[in-house]
Amino acid sequence: MPVLTPRTAPRVPAHEVTTRHLGAAYPLLTEAGLGHKGVLVGRDMLGGSFVHDPFELYAAGIVSNPNMIVFGQIGRGKSAFVKTYLWRQAVFGRRAWVVDPKGEYRALAHALGARPVSLRPGGPVRLNPLDPGPATEAAADAQTEAEAEVETGAAIRTGVRVDRRQAEVLASLASACLGRPLAPRERAAADLALGAASAARGVPTLPQVVDALLDPGSDAAAAVRTDRVSLLEDGRDVALELRRLVHGDLRGMFDGPTTSGLDLSGPFVALDLSALYNSPALGVLMACATAWLQAALARQAASGRHAHVFVVVDEAWAVLANLGVARWLQASWKLSRAYGIANVAVLHRISDLHAVGAAGSEQVGLASGLLADSETRVIYGQAPGEVAVAGELLSLSETEAEVVPQLRRGVALWKVGRRSFLVQHVLGRHERVIVDTDEAMRSDAVTSPAFGTS
Ligand SMILES: Nc1ncnc2c1ncn2[C@@H]1O[C@H](COP(=O)(O)OP(=O)(O)OP(=O)(O)O)[C@@H](O)[C@H]1O
Numbered sequence: 131m132p133v134l135t136p137r138t139a140p141r142v143p144a145h146e147v148t149t150r151h152l153g154a155a156y157p158l159l160t161e162a163g164l165g166h167k168g169v170l171v172g173r174d175m176l177g178g179s180f181v182h183d184p185f186e187l188y189a190a191g192i193v194s195n196p197n198m199i200v201f202g203q204i205g206r207g208k209s210a211f212v213k214t215y216l217w218r219q220a221v222f223g224r225r226a227w228v229v230d231p232k233g234e235y236r237a238l239a240h241a242l243g244a245r246p247v248s249l250r251p252g253g254p255v256r257l258n259p260l261d262p263g264p265a266t267e268a269a270a271d272a273q274t275e276a277e278a279e280v281e282t283g284a285a286i287r288t289g290v291r292v293d294r295r296q297a298e299v300l301a302s303l304a305s306a307c308l309g310r311p312l313a314p315r316e317r318a319a320a321d322l323a324l325g326a327a328s329a330a331r332g333v334p335t336l337p338q339v340v341d342a343l344l345d346p347g348s349d350a351a352a353a354v355r356t357d358r359v360s361l362l363e364d365g366r367d368v369a370l371e372l373r374r375l376v377h378g379d380l381r382g383m384f385d386g387p388t389t390s391g392l393d394l395s396g397p398f399v400a401l402d403l404s405a406l407y408n409s410p411a412l413g414v415l416m417a418c419a420t421a422w423l424q425a426a427l428a429r430q431a432a433s434g435r436h437a438h439v440f441v442v443v444d445e446a447w448a449v450l451a452n453l454g455v456a457r458w459l460q461a462s463w464k465l466s467r468a469y470g471i472a473n474v475a476v477l478h479r480i481s482d483l484h485a486v487g488a489a490g491s492e493q494v495g496l497a498s499g500l501l502a503d504s505e506t507r508v509i510y511g512q513a514p515g516e517v518a519v520a521g522e523l524l525s526l527s528e529t530e531a532e533v534v535p536q537l538r539r540g541v542a543l544w545k546v547g548r549r550s551f552l553v554q555h556v557l558g559r560h561e562r563v564i565v566d567t568d569e570a571m572r573s574d575a576v577t578s579p580a581f582g583t584s
């Protein structure tokens with residue numbers, strides 16, 4: 131082997147640089163890690179372990195929000211990661227509320243000593259998506275902050291005070307049921323019906339709103355300078371679609387006051403929607419479930435009854451498929467930061483944020499907004515066709531865009547704030563039952579969380 135001497139050595143001037151700048155030049159190769167506060171996710175493919183906690187990172191100023199989005203093709207290990215992540219976080223007293231469209235979080239619920247809330251048409255449990263959020267000053271401030279950032283639609287002066295959150299939930303449910311955004315007249319009719327239902331009996335329910343839409347009062351009509359017949363026509367389509375949740379195939383889940391006695395104080399609450407996983411109405415149901423869950427959690431948070439909670443919407447493509455719902459979800463993500471809630475959405479593709487449309491369109495703005503509100507992005511393997519959009523919306527470097535379609539099961543590109551990591555999620559021996567099906571659940575299988583550092 132030739133010996134390098136000053137004569138034979140290549141004449142490249144030495145270049146000195148700080149590790150911070152080197153990190154920018156060689157992303158992934160020279161990352162310094164995120165510190166040791168959090169739960170162990172797995173192996174940093176470039177050396178060492180990878181530990182993550184969105185609340186710690188938020189407190190340290192590394193991310194500006196604690197929300198997370200997980201992308202990945204079918205079967206890449208998205209849900210397995212989320213389940214074990216919540217399991218490991220439970221060691222530190224973190225709680226989790228999950229919207230579970232496939233009923234696959236049952237094993238985790240059992241392991242954490244919780245019983246999932248199963249929703250099915252005509253079943254014993256009802257949740258009222260119009261349950262109010264907290265009525266505190268902090269809530270009002272947080273709501274104002276969110277509303278300032280998100281266009282909330284037509285403002286109606288009716289003389290009846292309508293809870294803005296309930297109005298937004300109702301409008302987005304109606305829009306999800308109709309499969310299109312509400313026209314201003316429909317929005318006005320819905321707001322007025324909500325006002326009438328609220329005035330009649332405290333917490334409004336969907337049947338009361340439907341009744342008020344189909345039989346508007348003369349006060350409501352006068353508030354928008356029209357007559358009752360015209361107001362009825364304005365709100366008729368909304369009423370007929372919402373009626374499905376009340377009298378149609380979806381009845382018995384969201385059409386009355388919330389069932390009393392639900393235990394929401396434990397470490398884990400899962401809403402199991404698997405009875406309707408194959409229903410075309412899955413998105414509407416998930417929107418109802420998410421609306422209820424966020425209001426309930428916000429009430430708990432405002433009363434100081436919890437520290438940090440993860441709210442997971444698995445299979446979130448179904449709920450984001452509608453622009454109105456996606457817009458509402460984005461607004462509520464902003465709100466939840468004020469309550470110490472980290473939202474986690476699980477999607478297949480970046481284009482699931484339906485959203486993605488012509489440059490400069492509202493859709494693109496919405497997708498970018500949701501991403502901006504989720505500073506931890508976990509990207510499992512994507513189809514090559516997705517990479518161009520993903521690269522643009524997630525600001526992937528050229529190298530990252532090349533890597534993403536090649537990632538094997540269990541390996542993800544993590545973008546945390548402005549930093550990137552390639553991480554292999556490691557399953558603990560005792561955790562397999564959590565990611566497996568119910569049949570695999572054995573009574574002695576899970577006794578205590580297998581991972582965690584602090
Ligand atoms: N890190 C891992 N190591 C080993 N096996 C894994 C890992 N992650 C997931 N698996 C296995 O891969 C299978 C699919 O995982 P999972 O259900 O999490 O995929 P998914 O991305 O959520 O799929 P879908 O899009 O269908 O919901 C599971 O049987 C799980 O046990």
Ligand SMILES: [Mg+2]
Pocket residue numbers: 208209210444
């Ligand atoms: Mg999954």
